[in-house]
Amino acid sequence: MPWPPLRDALIGDEPYGAPQIDVPVQLNTNENPYGPSQACADDIAExxxxxALTLNRYPDREATALREGLAEYLNADGGQGLTSANVWAANGSNEIMLQLLQAFGGPGRTALSFAPTYSMYPxxxxxxLTEWVSGKRETDFSLDLDAARAKVLEVQPAVVLLPSPNNPTGTAxxxxxxxxxxxxAGNGVVVIDEAYGEFRRxxxxxxxxxxxxxxxLVVSRTMSKAFALAGARLGYLAAAPEIVDAVRVVRLPYHLSAVTQAAASAALRHAPELLGKVADxxxxxxxxxxxxxxxxxxxxxxxxxxVLFGTFTDRHAVWEGLLKHGVLIRETGPDGWLRVSIGTPDEMKQFKNALVAVMEEAR
Structure with missing residues (x-):
């Protein structure tokens, strides 16, 4: 047996992650370019x-106060009478998704999505240990409803995973x-991943x-994007209480630290201010x-x-050209396409100038 004795499914795989390169303009990981205000930062720090004075004790394993705050926030954005029983929180929406598949996927069960879609889902x-099946989107990245329905009926997935807006295309x-x-889907769980939901038109x-x-139906959200809290790692979902209780079965003990709960609750108190930059x-x-x-x-x-844009005969050359101009974007999505995160006006100006220069050099 080779060393280390890795699972067969993991042999040859590389860890997930976008390039982390120190350049003046970083527009590759869909972060919010506007950090929390001083008032918000002070509230988080306090x-x-x-x-910190209670760190000798385990945190509230149910994150009750945080879930109540999240339910209140969601009710102001389309939720209807949600309570803490409808909400679950974890370390980023990544852990939310993994917990959902641990609860409802597994050996002998299938998860389904429609490509192009978020590269972490597989x-x-x-x-x-869930079988992965991927259908296809249309050329404009929309979903053909008849074809999607036929695929769901064919596969009979235990879990359907679909971002809206979609990553990497932005399509809602x-x-x-x-x-x-x-x-x-019948008894299958349908997860609509609204990591970028606050940015919808x-x-x-x-x-x-x-x-x-x-x-x-499960709707997942994150505080990484609109709330400018990517460094805090807080994701959450809204669903029927039965689904929340099922996820609680697979969560690790005390999975959400007291520090994370405190920081996220503080950020929620500043929601109007933080979300004010979303319109910009x-x-x-x-x-x-x-x-x-x-x-x-x-x-x-x-x-x-x-924004996903293209198409380029050699997108990697364009990506490298932008990098030489100090602008980092993401080489992702279908062949020939590139993705740029939206930054400040000055960052976007530098991106545009760099792209013009690279395209002229290519000609």
């Missing part, structure tokens, strides 16, 4: 200081797609609105879409804080 399936799902998936509803109609980023995103199209490029419609 809350963590208070939690790894969650691999880690939970229409409400009828969510209803169709929930009905077609005016008039695009959240899947939270459909929770009362579908007992198998939406405007910057829409201006970026318009500008890229004026350069003769294809651009996917985006409801997120990033």
């Amino acid at each position: 809350s963590v200081r208070a939690a 790894e969650y399936a691999r880690d939970s 799902l229409p409400p009828e797609a969510i209803s169709m998936l929930c009905e077609a 005016e008039g695009v509803p959240s899947a939270l609105e459909q929770l009362p109609q579908h007992r198998n 980023l939406r405007v910057e995103r829409d201006e970026c879409v318009t500008w890229l199209r004026e350069q003769g490029l294809q651009v996917a419609e985006s409801d997120a804080n990033f």
